[in-house]
Amino acid sequence: MENKCIYCGRMDNLSESDIIPDALTNARILNRNVCRIEHNNKFSDMFESKVIDALSFITNELDIKSSKGKNYAPYEAVVTIEGIDYNIRLHGDKEIFNGRVLKSTDNTQMISSYDRAVKIAKDERKVQPLDINTIEIEKKVRINNEIFFDISMFRMLSKIAFEWYCAKNSISGYYSEFSNIVEFITTGNGTNPVSIIQEEELYKMVDHLGNLGSHTLFAFEKEDGEIDVIISLFGLLMYRVIVTKEKPNICVNNFLYTELRTDSSRREIIHQSVEEAQQKLNGMFAQDNFVSAGVINGVHIMIPKMMTPLQNVEIYPLWFNLTQYLSKVNDDATEPNERVNNIFLNQLKNLTQASTLQKKSIKRFVNDTFYKGHEKIRLNPNSSNKKSTVLFYVIYLIGISEDEELSDAVLQKIIKKGLPNQYSEEFLVDDEMENNLKKIIMEDENYSDILEKGAKKVINWQN
């Protein structure tokens, strides 16, 4: 069968569309039946870049960047230094003083290197020294949560749901059953197919299904034939997208699951229907799936039939529950309200307080912090930055460890041994934990040297 664009049906100049914009995920998923200009490139200006810009703080927190770009997306922050506000564009955490001139928001103060400050002030008496290791620094980031209720977000989510569902059903060409969602994606007109899920319980369930910061997508068919796709965006908010009220007959896969993780790994499950998924699951435990393997000492030995084992079997019970609830109940919000805001703030807090300790984030941190010619590291007891404290602590653990060469397994061993209490894949850091970790490091007289040693091991860690 020839490939045709799912938006317009044209056959020439098709391209690979990133179903989720490349700048928002480290785990790319593609739809190859999308024409290059009209229904791929143009979407970027129409709605995707607005969403990407507004979410740059979150992609920075999660160490997600576009595979095309060299840098992480910059974001605006207000940094308060000794009580004075400075508006700064940041990429990472450690580059606040990285050679630039900072101007206070009210334009009365400046911070830069001493020599440069004297040059600018033309009078040495106007320049005061600052010890960046002891001054109080507070970073505030204004998260524009309006973007989560913006039409560009709704169009992007519709695009994700539509292209993902089509990819899983190998759809080629335009089908009028999708006319509403296609109109909304391409023009912003028509009925908005997106709503926001506002049941806190459902968020907890999705948190249990996947990793921190993942995008989780699942699709199901309602009793009346409507196809809904649920998208959990970074785990921050969950949206329902009505892909079609009546699906084309060729769409056979209607019970779908994909989790895209920040470490670029993924989980994908495809079933035709929830019934088929249930049968497969039940089949795994059914009696008649055992066959005789012979008789030993008069006892019939029964072993399971060789059948394809069901992958990711542990997520099925929760997945069934979620789907069942969401296909029966629709209590969604269409615009922001207090309930949704509270959920969002809570999820955001968990996201920013947790550290995903993976190679990528550790390497990035070392490159940003222990760059060539950097000054000796001295921790500032008066500034709070939970993520960087945890990363310093991990570098410290690597520094004191006897292992000279790092690997994923060695790192996990070092972390497991060194992190207080329960360490799973994520590690939640509140104020108390942050102070504890800092205290442990700073009580070590040689901690600056040990950090250098740890950083060197990370730099030498081969890809």
Ligand SMILES: [Zn+2]
């Ligand atoms: Zn097209």
